Amino acid sequence: MAVKLFHEKDADLGALQNKTIAVIGYGSQGHAQAQNLRDSGLQVIIGLREGKSAQAARNDGFEVFPVAEAVSKADVVQILMPDETQARVYREEIEPNLKKGAALMFSHGFNVHFGQIVAPKDADVLLVAPKSPGHMVRRTYVEGFGVPGLIAIHQNGTGKAFEIGMAYAKGIGCTRAGVIETSFREETETDLFGEQAVLCGGATALVKAGFETLVEGGYAPEMAYFEVLHELKLIVDMMYEGGLASMRSSISNTAEYGDYVTGPRVVTDETKKAMKAVLTDIQTGKFARDFILENQSGNAFMTATRRIEAEHPIEVVGAQLRGLMHWIKK
Ligand SMILES: NC(=O)C1=CN([C@@H]2O[C@H](COP(=O)(O)OP(=O)(O)OC[C@H]3O[C@@H](n4cnc5c(N)ncnc54)[C@H](OP(=O)(O)O)[C@@H]3O)[C@@H](O)[C@H]2O)C=CC1
Ligand SMILES: CC[C@](O)(C(C)=O)C(=O)O
Ligand SMILES: [Mg+2]
Numbered sequence: 001m002a003v004k005l006f007h008e009k010d011a012d013l014g015a016l017q018n019k020t021i022a023v024i025g026y027g028s029q030g031h032a033q034a035q036n037l038r039d040s041g042l043q044v045i046i047g048l049r050e051g052k053s054a055q056a057a058r059n060d061g062f063e064v065f066p067v068a069e070a071v072s073k074a075d076v077v078q079i080l081m082p083d084e085t086q087a088r089v090y091r092e093e094i095e096p097n098l099k100k101g102a103a104l105m106f107s108h109g110f111n112v113h114f115g116q117i118v119a120p121k122d123a124d125v126l127l128v129a130p131k132s133p134g135h136m137v138r139r140t141y142v143e144g145f146g147v148p149g150l151i152a153i154h155q156n157g158t159g160k161a162f163e164i165g166m167a168y169a170k171g172i173g174c175t176r177a178g179v180i181e182t183s184f185r186e187e188t189e190t191d192l193f194g195e196q197a198v199l200c201g202g203a204t205a206l207v208k209a210g211f212e213t214l215v216e217g218g219y220a221p222e223m224a225y226f227e228v229l230h231e232l233k234l235i236v237d238m239m240y241e242g243g244l245a246s247m248r249s250s251i252s253n254t255a256e257y258g259d260y261v262t263g264p265r266v267v268t269d270e271t272k273k274a275m276k277a278v279l280t281d282i283q284t285g286k287f288a289r290d291f292i293l294e295n296q297s298g299n300a301f302m303t304a305t306r307r308i309e310a311e312h313p314i315e316v317v318g319a320q321l322r323g324l325m326h327w328i329k330k
């Protein structure tokens, strides 16, 4: 194996015993990591502004403090606010209140790697990044399993950053599945590439193009939805469980033959060229600069695009069809 994979036996929760962990933010990752850490016997408080998340955290039994106060009480500060908000809140509320020698943690390296957050030299700066949406981080932990994760140390102020990170990874359930040691650069660039080119951007563009092709070909939108979106999950579940060959062993020979001859006609050398350009934009900081500027200018593009996408016929018919399948969780 090209990388070292760490498991339960490589991590000791003792590194976090008698320490206060402040989880800043209680959204997708925040609620999941905070609840898993607490269920692992660790001491967790939440740092938030007043609002919907603060109420949710209180309802879940957590003590909630303004960010500055939570940070001042904490030995470990895990920043789980949106990436575009982190630098400002760090400057104004986190850095001035950070205890000497505290551990500053992230689940994505964006702000540290692109120089938006520069921590004091005596701090530990590390990331533990679950390779999973937050809600699955919680769901798998409760089921007794976990999602894989990454650990990276940017700064080892106390000399204990790795032990703290591994204990944290164990606390949220990642060592049950396996934790890979990486760098902030590698985590940031691969995560951005994966979500843009394959997992989110690539997958939604492929699904929409397939849906539009069928509907423009005269087929019913309901048929097109079941074919290219609903069934995608079932196919991806098989890839997740057994890899590509295992999925192909379950589909018909007709589908397998079509997979081999048609896949490369749709995802072509041109597509790979485009992927390489996407990776270059990530590596050179162009994507990061555009995303930061988008936020600083009030998110005009995001607001308009969210509206346009919500109006797409695949969303309209999808909402109707999912409404008939009560077992599909929102
Ligand atoms: N989403 C995911 O599954 C994954 C996310 N990550 C990383 O985890 C981090 C968190 O992302 P994610 O969980 O998606 O974030 P969310 O958008 O789901 O949650 C953001 C949280 O931050 C709070 N917040 C926003 N602004 C402020 C502020 N000014 N002061 C205090 N709290 C604030 C929000 O509270 P409020 O309700 O008040 O707005 C909310 O609780 C990011 O670095 C992301 O890249 C990594 C792996 C996967
Ligand atoms: C795939 C998107 C992701 O990177 C994730 C869930 O891992 C994110 O930033 O949300
Ligand atoms: Mg990710």
Ligand SMILES: [Mg+2]
Pocket: 108, 191, 192, 195
């Ligand atoms: Mg990501």
